[in-house]
Structures are given as C-alpha cells and as structure tokens.
Amino acid sequence: MARTEARTTTFTGNTVSDQHPGTTGGGRGATRCAHCTDGLGKPRPVAPGSWRDRVRQNPPLHVAYRIGVFVVGLLFVMLGVALTVLPGPLTIPPVLVGLWVWSTEFDWARRLFASFRRKAVSAWRHAKQHPASSLAVTVGGLAAAGVAFWAVGHFDLVDRATTALGLG
Helix, strand or coil, X not given: XXXXXXXXXXXXXXXXXXXXXXXXXXXXXXXCCCCCXXXXXXXXXXXXXXXXXXXXXXXXXXXXXXXXXXXXXXXXXXXXXXXXXXXXXXXXXXHHHHHHHHHCCEHHHHHHXXXXXXXXXXXXXXXXXXXXXXXXXXXXXXXXXXXXXXXXXXXXHHHHHHHHCCXX
16 A cells, blocks of 8 residues: 655745845745835946936836836847848947936846857858858848848739738
C-alpha cells in the first residue's frame, strides 16, 4: 500500500507585507503597493532641483511625462520595425532613437540601449569594412522593392487579388 503525505508550499517575497516589513497583513495581500514600480521600471535618477525633478514632484505631470516618453520611444521603435522590409541598416537608427528616448526616463531602457548601441556600432563597422557588398545589397534591395511596388501598381495586383479572393 502506498502512503501519501500532504505537502504545503509557501511562497514568499510576492506580497506587500513581504516586500515592506512595516506593513500589516501577515504575508497576505496585494502584490503591488505605493512603493513598488509602475510596471515600466524605476525612473532614472535625476539631479535635485532640475527640470525633471520638478516634474517628478507633481505626480499627475510625472505620470503624463512618463507616458509621453514611452509613446514617443514606441513610435520610433515601431518605425524601425516597419523599416525591416527594406534592405540594409535602415532599421537601426529609428530603433536607436526610440531606445535613447526611453533611456532618458527608464533604467531598463538605458541598459538595453547600451547593448543595442554596441551591436549597431559593430554592424556599422562591418558595413564600412565591406562598402562594396553593403552598397550592392542596399541598392539591389531598394531596386527590388521599387520593381515590386511598380508591378503592384502597373498590373493592378491588389484589385486582382481581392477579386480572386471574393473580397471585392
């Protein structure tokens, strides 16, 4: 006969009272608190008395500023991702700008920006060492993209595809 034993598993460090010992709750309660981050990470440190410090003193303005920084950075990163359909290193500058914008406010983005920047510098160095092949790939890819756009317009490929699929 097999004997089964009841096991008890205890998780620590995931409640407010575990993170902040001065609070009550005996280990139970919400997993978030006023002292925890907002999900975007801790703000980067700023100099006391600076413009950013004054923004942080006003909580509604600080939240709006962080959201604005996140949205502007996201737009640049999305532009860089959209440019991946084109050949060459065209996607790198917008992504770097987006990461730089994020890194002005978010500590996690500062670390990511440093890593991405090292890779971008390496790619640029490679392109400078091999200018002929880099130029050939970029010009050839742009020419192929131009021919594809011309063919779509000249042969009405969008209209034909929608008719063939019964959408138009």
